[in-house]
Amino acid sequence: MVFLSELKSKIIQTLELETELAAFSYPPQSNLGDLSLSCFALAKIRHQSPEKIAQELLVKIKNNLELKKYFSTIKTVGPYLNFFISSEYLATRLIKTIQREKNDYGTSPTGQNQRVMIEYSNGNTHKEYHVGHLRNISYGDAISHLLTASGYQVLPVSYINDFGIHVAKTIWNWQRHPVYNERPEPKGYLLGRCYAQASQLLKDNPSGKLEVTALMKEIESRQGKNYQFWQASRQWSIDYFNAIYQELNIKFAHIFYESEVVNEGLKIVKNLLAQGILKKSQGAIIADLEQYDLGVLPVIRTDGTALYVVADLALASEKFQKYNLKQSIYIVDVRQSLYFKQLFKILELMGYHKKLLHLTYDFVTLPSGMMSSRSGNIITYQELKDKISAQLLLETKQRHAGWNPAKITKVVNNLTLATIKFEMLKVNAHKIITFDITESTKFDGYTACYIQYTYARWRSVLRKSVWTDLLIKTDYQKLTAKQEKLLLLKMAKYPEIISEAAQKYNPSALTKYLFELAQLSNDYYHEVNILKSSPVIKKVRLILVRTITQVLVNGLDILGIKVLEKM
């Protein structure tokens, strides 16, 4: 059992409290205590003042012999019963736990190995991969890791739309501008640029739109020259996405494609029409969900072509048929909330009574305004990466004049990706991120670089230490500095942070935690010179530093960030 929850249940047992009434929290200041039991709920039930309850509980608990092993002091502060955890006990238990569990420290079996599918990234072929996708993929990957750490069997998947009208727009424009074929950039990247231009060219261009529609019909017929070009260009995008996933170190268990499920979707639509779940209206086929307060969802256009939901219906069926899922999570931006309510309702009407969850996040915008790939006002993954890299390259070169270019590139690449992921995760998912590139490339304060730097510096200290002190007693009683107690407590809270972040689908709780842990440890670094301590003290301090680096590694791993030994 997790260390702190063990202490809490010991307190509950001793006081013979009901679990629901035991409201634990952590005092805002360390001089008040390490752990706190607030007495408001009890006061209400027992019709006494919370202060008095706290006093009574103190009398009941203060001479308990077992608890004296764990707590050096127990006292009341107004309506709170506050506990000071014995430093020696804390150090011994915690350090041994982290040493034993290593990369598993912080994980829990809560999920009981239930299988959860989580869909994210969801790029469109023949279109840009931009900062919005980066928020999606960073968030999805972090959620995926958090659920894994919480004992779920996670199947990360992606769904790529390779068959929508955007495809025809891009191909239409590609054929009109042979110059795209001659450019040196990756073709998958160029398709995105080509799409943005196509959107501009098709504005107020009815004859162009007709050509695009005709082109789409040909692609949908799955034969002919344009279909062949679709096949080839589709692969360019897929290759490009795979390169991005590899760069970001993100692995999907499976990738679905719209072109592979859309025909099955059309069959489903036919059935639903027969069942009366869908109906014809104004020449189109719709789902009328007015009675559920969900409006109307168009399914098939007047011209007979399929809308997005057709493939989504087939995709959902396939997910549940092929994989034995307990739950299916979709990570898609908040603007599609109504759409997903509609989709889930139709699935329910079809007889799927499965646990479906649409996890939302808000947009990434620019200081200049909302991003839109139609207006061309977007920042692609490539552009963002280049700008951040350039800044980091300057800094790294300046610090390590003697390093060879390959080494510098390796560090810069790592920090660039770490920065992107961290920036995408540190803000609550339901808030808009205004991505100011110039601001984001100043790597001071609450940033990935700060945490990476902290880790690298501790590793440097550990490398310089000599571990020949095997005969020296490991004496955790020597960890008496104020920062040492704070660090131990902070690390003891790590498992709670993970399970909370998982439960609330909130990785920003973890980014904040890791920053605070790094801050505390930097303070410690400046306060105490470890390598110059006496041998007995040095030994336990080095062990403490090792546990700090372990917790940093574990936390960053969940965020999808790899640590650096040197930077």
Add this chain to the structure above:
RNA sequence: GCGCCCGUAGCUCAACUGGAUAGAGUACUUGGCUUCGGACCAAGGGGUUGCAGGUUCAAAUCCUGCCGGGCGCACCA
């Protein structure tokens, strides 16, 4: 018009879901390298939590009404 989200220090964000003196980063001012990595650390100023009511021992948090911003509501995905 209906629905959802946001509004906290100059700026960017936290606040254990109703609890202790609303905290960080940044910017600004000042201090710290003969010292384990200065991408660091310390100190300081900076707040009527958009406004007005209400609920209670207790409200940034819950309820009502306004104000400001964003998004969604039939053939985009």
